[in-house]
Amino acid sequence: MDGELYLDAAATEPVSEQVVQAMMPFLTEAYANPASVHQPGRTAARALDAARHSFAADLGARADDVIFTSGGTEADNLAVKGIALARMATIRRQAANTSTDANAVTPRIIISAIEHPAVAQSADWMAKYFGFEVVRIPVDEQARVDLNALESRLAEADLPDDPDAGAWHSGTDHHGNRPVNRTALVSIMLANNEVGTIQPVAEIARIAHAHGVPLHVDAVQAAGQIPIRMHDWDLDALSVSGHKFGTPKGLGALLVRGRTPIEPVLSGGGQERGLRSGTQNVAGAVALAIGLHESVARIAAQHDRLVVSRNELIHAIEQAVPQAKLTGDPNHRLPGHASFIFPGVTGEALLVDLDARGIACSSGSACAIGRHEIPPTLLAMGVPEPIAKSALRLTFRRPLTPDEIRFTAAAIRDSCRSLGLQTA
Helix, strand or coil: CCCCEECECCCCCCCCHHHHHHHHHHCCCCCCCCCCCCHHHHHHHHHHHHHHHHHHHCCCCCHHHEEEECCHHHHHHHHHHHHHHHHHHHHHHHHHHCCCCHHHCCCEEEEECCCCHHHHHHHHHHHHHHCCEEEEECECCCCCECHHHHHHHHHCCECCCCCCCCCCCCCCCCCCCCCCECEEEEEEECECCCCCEECCHHHHHHHHHHCCCCEEEECCCCECCECCCCCCCCCCEEEEEHHHCCCCCCCEEEEECCCCCCCCCCCCCCCHHHCCCCCCCHHHHHHHHHHHHHHHHHHHHHHHHHHHHHHHHHHHHHHHCCCCEECCCCCCECCCEEEEECCCCCHHHHHHHHHHCCEECECCCCCCCCCCCCCHHHHHCCCCHHHHCCEEEEECCCCCCHHHHHHHHHHHHHHHHHCCCCCC
16 A cells, blocks of 8 residues: 555544644634733633533533643543542541541542553542542453442442432432442543443443442543533543544543532632633634534544444454454444454564554554553453553544555554464
8 A cells, every 4th residue: 555554543633624724813813812801812712612612512511511621631630639639528528427437538539440541540649649549440351341340339438328418519419319428539431542442431420420429531532433422421520632533732621510529730810610720722722622523523424434444344354363352342342443462472563563564553552651561451351461462453533445454454464474473
């Protein structure tokens, strides 16, 4: 084939021409601070507000849910640390109302065993500096979160009923009477970055809310790739990152509903509801709105064809290399995501060889700072470490052509042969 075939869209996407064109006015003539009261400032403020409304609508949320950030990592940090800090005092106060020694109550954060480091390390930071307990819910061999384990761990954290305790959010308690629970937050990713498995977050929200606990969902890999309905799913907070759906890097957002208690982790001028101080990046907000809207429209138009293309690629690779084993849920997975292990080869050598053959792909997370690491999701799924080292991830945002599928399968077959694996 002519040129390199880019199959690493989960790591980052190119910035679309429409996004660049939409940003340009706010980098040139319409550059004013949106907090300024003069006409140029009001122009910037209107653009910021329009971007916020469009962005929220495409995620099934409200405009006032949106907190613009510098990316998914900051959004995850704000969600985990901010909600946990806000809930910590409430949990201890409610514990005191139940005649429980508040000082003896250890608040906890529940995450899955396969969370991105931005979530996992934020939870560990809360443990280190604020004494939280971090509970990791296991996953099965297809990276699906064990909902029974989640229910069990939440139930064990219920405290005696507090007759004076209200809901953890402001307004009407539409979930009925809730127990006091020492869990400050549940945080579960919507779609896994390494193997593409999609989690049933609406059901997870129902389980968490039944115990009076808010749910944060890391949707960095899912936004723009599958439909997201934040309010319909009853989610409390949602993180996204723009460069996964065609914006410049360094742009993202945390959507957090007004009912959800949260503390800022940055102090300053009080922008973004006081939760993310700093002069807003108007051009960046416009880019997020345009990039997400384009991606949502694209996936609506080509979802089924993308799934067919993904399945044809999986079948072609399995035919070319019988030892290849698909990782992740075969059905409930991102539409343009195919991931494998190839027992008998190392993923690092396979990546280098495929790159030389004109295919750009990865072994898992792109957040290992250039290091080739064993994908932690595979270890959590029970894959032995030597086999987990053979991971390969192929991700794309448009349906592949038959020629591209044949080329990819043949290149993987030839790479495996060159690395000593006997193939078909």
